[in-house]
Each structure stands twice: as structure tokens, then as C-alpha cells.
Amino acid sequence: MLSEPRIFPQYTRRIGDVSITSIVDDVNPIPFSDIVSLAPDEAERTLLENFQPSPIIVPVLCFLLLWEDRMALVDTGFGEPRGRLNETLRDAGVDREDIDTVILTHMHPDHSCGLRLPSGEAAFPNADVVLAKAEMDHWDDSAAMERATERQRERYFRSARYQIEPYRDRLRWADGEVWPGVTAVPMPGHTPGHTGYMVESRGERALIWGDLCHVPGLQLPFPGIKTKYDSLPDLTAQTRERNLGWIADDRILIAGMHMHFPGYAYIVRRGDAYGYVQEPWVL
Numbered sequence: 260m261l262s263e264p265r266i267f268p269q270y271t272r273r274i275g276d277v278s279i280t281s282i283v284d285d286v287n288p289i290p291f292s293d294i295v296s297l298a299p300d301e302a303e304r305t306l307l308e309n310f311q312p313s314p315i316i317v318p319v320l321c322f323l324l325l326w327e328d329r330m331a332l333v334d335t336g337f338g339e340p341r342g343r344l345n346e347t348l349r350d351a352g353v354d355r356e357d358i359d360t361v362i363l364t365h366m367h368p369d370h371s372c373g374l375r376l377p378s379g380e381a382a383f384p385n386a387d388v389v390l391a392k393a394e395m396d397h398w399d400d401s402a403a404m405e406r407a408t409e410r411q412r413e414r415y416f417r418s419a420r421y422q423i424e425p426y427r428d429r430l431r432w433a434d435g436e437v438w439p440g441v442t443a444v445p446m447p448g449h450t451p452g453h454t455g456y457m458v459e460s461r462g463e464r465a466l467i468w469g470d471l472c473h474v475p476g477l478q479l480p481f482p483g484i485k486t487k488y489d490s491l492p493d494l495t496a497q498t499r500e501r502n503l504g505w506i507a508d509d510r511i512l513i514a515g516m517h518m519h520f521p522g523y524a525y526i527v528r529r530g531d532a533y534g535y536v537q538e539p540w541v542l
């Protein structure tokens with residue numbers, strides 16, 4: 260009996276002169292109970308009605324940017340051994356030492372744990388790290404850590420401090436242009452410094468929106484949905500609703516860490532809510 264191949268995909272498209280490669284780091288099933296503001300039966304019905312996988316599957320994607328002789332990585336996934344990012348980079352002939360900037364949407368385990376190797380070494384030894392100052396300040400805030408649950412202290416606060424340690428002297432705050440053609444778009448709520456990044460080149464643009472949606476099949480039809488992972492649940496919902504409006508109206512291509520592979524879509528208005536149209540594979 261042959262075993263089923265499990266090949267983790269990557270996909271490259273261009274925005275003007277910038278090439279963006281989406282890389283699957285992992286695929287993460289989550290329980291309906293992580294969605295705290297929608298009854299499980301309604302969540303399941305919504306997913307099935309919209310031809311979305313149920314139970315919920317949350318892919319974890321990272322985006323590699325190439326421009327001229329420069330290379331940046333937006334988010335780092337779970338890290339080894341769980342995350343497949345490093346293996347995929349290696350297979351694609353990308354040397355982690357050549358990545359000059361790691362751009363973080365926020366510090367949660369599925370986004371920032373790849374900053375360090377299991378040995379403790381920096382996975383990106385020559386990279387600056389870009390993230391919002393509000394994000395770092397929050398995870399460094401001992402009073403906030405004191406107020407958190409033990410699970411949050413371990414999973415978020417201690418983990419963020421550990422991951423960022425080898426990069427402390429090369430942090431840059433996400434403010435304005437952070438890399439050629441890449442501009443920070445503050446989207447606070449999910450975490451206090453959660454940030455999207457607009458990539459623009461030669462009149463084309465794409466918004467890497469981090470975790471503005473974790474489960475597009477639920478948070479687009481119900482933009483006010485709250486999850487267990489949101490630091491500031493009310494602000495998360497407001498930020499999502501405010502941003503979805505202009506993203507839909509301006510017909511912005513979005514790239515999401517938790518969109519289904521290859522991760523690119525357009526947002527459309529559906530009454531008071533939203534839906535999405537996945538971008539077809541274009542070679």
C-alpha cells in the first residue's frame with residue numbers, strides 16, 4: 260500500500276516588480292468552541308452553505324517577498340518541527356541568511372514562533388524584524404502579563420519574549436514604508452499591534468491582512484464574530500468591519516495568513532455582510 264503524498268505547496272505571483280510567494284507552514288483544525296460569539300450549529304450551517312470545509316480548517320501561510328536583490332518574509336509560521344516553512348524555503352533554494360527583513364503582522368505562535376530554530380539560534384540571522392511598537396510594548400508589559408491567564412502568559416507573553424530575544428537590537432517599528440513598496444496598515448484588536456501590510460508596485464497592490472479573518476467562511480458573513488484568540492474582542496470586530504468596507508469598495512486583492520491556499524482573494528459586499536472570491540491561479 261503506497262502512502263499518500265503530503266507535499267506542502269508554494270505559489271508565486273507578482274505585484275508589479277515584487278514577487279510574492281505564499282508558503283503553507285501548517286494546517287490547523289480548530290474547534291467550533293474557539294468561535295465564541297456564534298453557536299456551533301449556526302457556524303456549521305454557514306460553512307456548509309458556502310461550500311467551506313467543516314469542521315473548521317485554518318491554514319497557516321507565510322509570504323516571501325522578492326524585489327531586485329532583496330528578500331523579506333512576512334510572518335514565520337509555527338517554527339520547526341511543526342512548521343514546514345524552513346523545509347519549503349530550503350527545497351526552493353532560498354537561503355534564510357539572505358532574508359534581510361522579517362515583517363510580522365503580530366506575535367502569536369502561528370506567526371512568530373518561526374523566528375528561532377529549535378536550537379535557539381535566530382532562524383533569520385541577518386534580518387531586521389519589523390513589527391508595531393504597540394505589539395512589542397504589549398507583550399513586554401508585565402502588568403498586562405500579570406492580568407492574563409496562565410495559558411496566555413505561557414503561549415503569548417513568554418513565547419513572544421523568547422522569540423524576539425535574538426532580534427532585540429534590530430527591531431524596527433511598523434510605521435509608514437517598512438520595506439521597498441511595503442507600507443504598514445494598523446489593524447489593532449486581534450492583538451494590540453496587529454498590522455496589515457500593503458504591497459504596491461507599478462500601480463498594482465495587494466494587502467497582506469494578517470489575521471483580519473481567521474475563518475473567512477464565518478467572519479465575512481458575520482464580521483462581528485469574536486474568537487478566543489482576540490486580545491481586544493470589541494476592537495477586533497470594529498477593525499474588521501471598518502477595513503472590509505474599503506477593501507471591498509476599492510477592489511483590493513488581499514493575501515491572508517489564514518485564507519485557503521494559495522491565499523489570495525477579493526472581498527465582495529453581500530448586503531450588510533461580505534463574501535470572498537478566491538483569486539484563480541494565474542501563471
Ligand SMILES: [Zn+2]
Nearest residue numbers: 367369370470
Ligand atoms: Zn494567526
